[in-house]
Amino acid sequence: MVLILCLYLQSGLAGDQTADANPIVTIEDQSTQQQLITVDLIVNGDYLVTMEPDSPVITNGAVAIKDGVIIAVGLASEISGQYSSKQVLAGDQRIVMPGLINGHSHAAMTLLRGVAEDLTLMDWLNNFIFPAEVEFVDADFVRIGAELACWEMIRGGTTTFVDMYYFPDETAKVVERCGMRAMIATTVIDQPSPDAKNAADAIQNGLAYIERWKEKNSRITPIFGPHASYTLNAEQLKTVHDAAKKAGVGVTMHMSESPFELEYSQNTYGKTSIEMLDSIGFLDPPVIAAHVVWPTAVEIPILVKRKVGVINNPTSNMKIASGIAPIVDMLDAGVRVGLGTDGAASNNDLDMWEEMRLAALSQKVAKMDPKVLPARTVLNMATLGGAQAIGLDKSIGSLRVGKRADLIQVSTEDVHFVPMYDVISHLIYVADEQDVASVIVDGRILMRDHDMLTIDTERVRSEANALAARIQKALYERQATIPEKQ
Numbered sequence: 081m082v083l084i085l086c087l088y089l090q091s092g093l094a095g096d097q098t099a100d101a102n103p104i105v106t107i108e109d110q111s112t113q114q115q116l117i118t119v120d121l122i123v124n125g126d127y128l129v130t131m132e133p134d135s136p137v138i139t140n141g142a143v144a145i146k147d148g149v150i151i152a153v154g155l156a157s158e159i160s161g162q163y164s165s166k167q168v169l170a171g172d173q174r175i176v177m178p179g180l181i182n183g184h185s186h187a188a189m190t191l192l193r194g195v196a197e198d199l200t201l202m203d204w205l206n207n208f209i210f211p212a213e214v215e216f217v218d219a220d221f222v223r224i225g226a227e228l229a230c231w232e233m234i235r236g237g238t239t240t241f242v243d244m245y246y247f248p249d250e251t252a253k254v255v256e257r258c259g260m261r262a263m264i265a266t267t268v269i270d271q272p273s274p275d276a277k278n279a280a281d282a283i284q285n286g287l288a289y290i291e292r293w294k295e296k297n298s299r300i301t302p303i304f305g306p307h308a309s310y311t312l313n314a315e316q317l318k319t320v321h322d323a324a325k326k327a328g329v330g331v332t333m334h335m336s337e338s339p340f341e342l343e344y345s346q347n348t349y350g351k352t353s354i355e356m357l358d359s360i361g362f363l364d365p366p367v368i369a370a371h372v373v374w375p376t377a378v379e380i381p382i383l384v385k386r387k388v389g390v391i392n393n394p395t396s397n398m399k400i401a402s403g404i405a406p407i408v409d410m411l412d413a414g415v416r417v418g419l420g421t422d423g424a425a426s427n428n429d430l431d432m433w434e435e436m437r438l439a440a441l442s443q444k445v446a447k448m449d450p451k452v453l454p455a456r457t458v459l460n461m462a463t464l465g466g467a468q469a470i471g472l473d474k475s476i477g478s479l480r481v482g483k484r485a486d487l488i489q490v491s492t493e494d495v496h497f498v499p500m501y502d503v504i505s506h507l508i509y510v511a512d513e514q515d516v517a518s519v520i521v522d523g524r525i526l527m528r529d530h531d532m533l534t535i536d537t538e539r540v541r542s543e544a545n546a547l548a549a550r551i552q553k554a555l556y557e558r559q560a561t562i563p564e565k566q
């Protein structure tokens with residue numbers, strides 16, 4: 081009786097079942113069950129979007145996972161015929177797809193969202209963000225801000241992010257605890273920052289950070305994050321490059337972001353920034369370049385030749401009016417292009433669904449051609465293409481046997497999905513972050529049916545609100561003193 085009940089429960093949880101599934105388990109069924117290969121997790125879906133090149137959407141599909149690795153992808157009936165697991169995510173009204181890859185973020189800046197709005201990039205950076213960071217950012221700020229960001233990213237189906245911020249150990253510890261995957265850069269900037277006096281200090285601190293994290297956790301890749309070619313001179317950039325090379329790690333940097341950068345580079349070096357960076361040998365792979373809004377016709381082939389991963393940040397680029405990056409031209413030329421949110425202070429959220437939608441729409445209107453950047457291409461930028469751009473495509477980005485099990489279930493229960501003629505189209509033009517139901521990274525469930533399993537939501541909310549209240553009070557007090565001083 082116990083055995084029959086167990087088998088009934090197992091078949092009842094096995095995802096592809098319907099409400100009227102036969103609960104009777106016969107002796108024949110038992111022998112079949114016993115031959116099944118035991119795995120750690122089976123994830124089912126009405127639709128399986130693998131993002132493997134040329135792979136069609138599989139109807140009623142499933143993924144089997146063992147030891148954090150995808151060991152089978154196929155029809156749910158085939159998977160349930162070969163594998164069994166105590167953990168099964170049902171597939172009714174679910175789309176299964178690779179987790180989203182946020183290629184450029186400043187996670188802890190969630191605590192500065194909304195702090196300064198409607199400003200140009202240089203005004204925003206120099207008069208608001210940099211001073212606020214020096215005043216308020218410490219290890220505790222980064223711990224709380226990064227955890228708030230990870231909560232938001234998990235909720236929205238992001239499984240991997242590339243981050244650039246101060247106190248990177250704190251972000252790494254948050255990622256270690258919450259189960260996400262991340263490349264976390266230690267920021268190098270030649271001005272007093274929250275965690276270094278100048279560029280030389282930041283490089284020294286950065287090397288120590290990389291040493292601490294290089295082999296520590298397979299989900300965490302420490303890298304260098306030189307801020308930009310206008311906040312570091314050519315010699316300092318070369319020093320960061322050499323330090324990264326020696327440490328055997330990659331680099332991520334803001335590149336060709338605004339007309340200011342172009343003008344600065346032209347005036348300082350007689351070359352635009354990507355050309356200048358190439359001329360000093362900075363672009364040896366692996367380099368992840370955020371923004372790249374203004375590459376010249378000479379620079380795009382350099383990005384291809386050097387295998388630079390470009391991260392498009394449409395919301396931030398539009399909000400700060402940096403411009404619309406020539407994504408279509410770069411993709412046509414063979415540049416590896418992914419997508420990112422940038423920090424929450426210039427977005428103001430970490431919603432990759434919004435980035436996908438805006439990437440598509442902004443390119444269509446920029447080219448005055450609705451055919452450019454179709455839905456599948458944009459979905460690729462957030463998954464396999466994003467993985468290529470950040471150099472992790474051998475292990476993540478698509479649902480393929482042998483890859484790490486980073487995947488999500490998107491719920492189609494919300495009425496805004498009705499009717500559904502085309503799954504990929506709905507993922508780009510309809511789905512929102514609230515539609516993500518379950519999130520799995522490295523085979524571990526981080527969110528199950530909207531239930532956050534690795535972050536205490538109420539603790540993060542109260543810690544973030546308490547810190548933000550202190551920041552707000554200090555900002556009001558500072559503003560109140562300005563007229564008296566004048």
Ligand SMILES: [Zn+2]
Binds near residue numbers: 184186334370422
């Ligand atoms: Zn940025």
